[in-house]
Amino acid sequence: MQVLIAAELEPxxxxxxQYIFLMAIAYGQPVTQKALSEKxxxxxxxxxxxxxxxxxxxYVRREPNPSDNRYQLLYLTESGSEAAxxxxxxxxxxxxxxxxxLTDEAYASLVGMLKxxxxxxxxPEET
Incomplete structure (x- = not known):
């Protein structure tokens, strides 16, 4: 799948x-880098x-977070919004x-198991 994705997104x-980050920002902006990592x-x-x-x-721009200046908020630029x-x-x-x-049920089961x-x-490992 990664090879197909790379070929599709090469233009x-x-x-x-990177695409997963672009799409996560598109659907959840503004978001901090930390929150993006966790999500x-x-x-x-x-x-x-x-x-x-x-x-x-x-595709992405950073702006200071007005509620916490230790973090920056991530947004899509105009180009990012067009590409998404x-x-x-x-x-x-x-x-x-x-x-x-695959049936819808089989596909949903596969995705659930992969999650x-x-x-x-x-x-973290339990000790």
């Missing part, structure tokens, strides 16, 4: 590692690199391919 100069279950370093790349490409629906269309095309041969696996991998 926008968005890597397969996506992705470490802060990876999030910082992805946001820096999206900012360099002109196209990125979503590309992701929908790939999702459609992955669902081929459990991800949560298991990101939670």
């Amino acid at each position: 926008y100069r968005i890597g397969s590692g 996506l279950l992705i470490d802060k370093t990876t999030t910082a690199k992805a946001i820096t790349k999206l900012e360099a490409e002109g 629906p196209r990125v979503q269309e590309a992701l929908n095309r790939i999702k459609h391919k992955t669902r081929k041969g 459990i696996v991800l949560r298991n991998l990101t939670e």
Whole structure:
């Protein structure tokens, strides 16, 4: 899937590692980088690199958080707002391919199981 996503998003100069951040900002702006990391279950370093790349490409902008100046709020730029629906269309095309041969119930079950696996991998070990 990552290879297909990378190919679909190449015209926008968005890597397969950045699209998830772009879309999360699009659907949840404004958001802090910390909140984004927590929501996506992705470490802060990876999030910082992805946001820096999206900012360099002109898709994301940072603004000071008026309620807490230690953090900056992330917003999509005009270019980011224009790209987000196209990125979503590309992701929908790939999702459609992955669902081929699966019922809605089977697909929902698969996604649910993958979420459990991800949560298991990101939670601290019990001692």
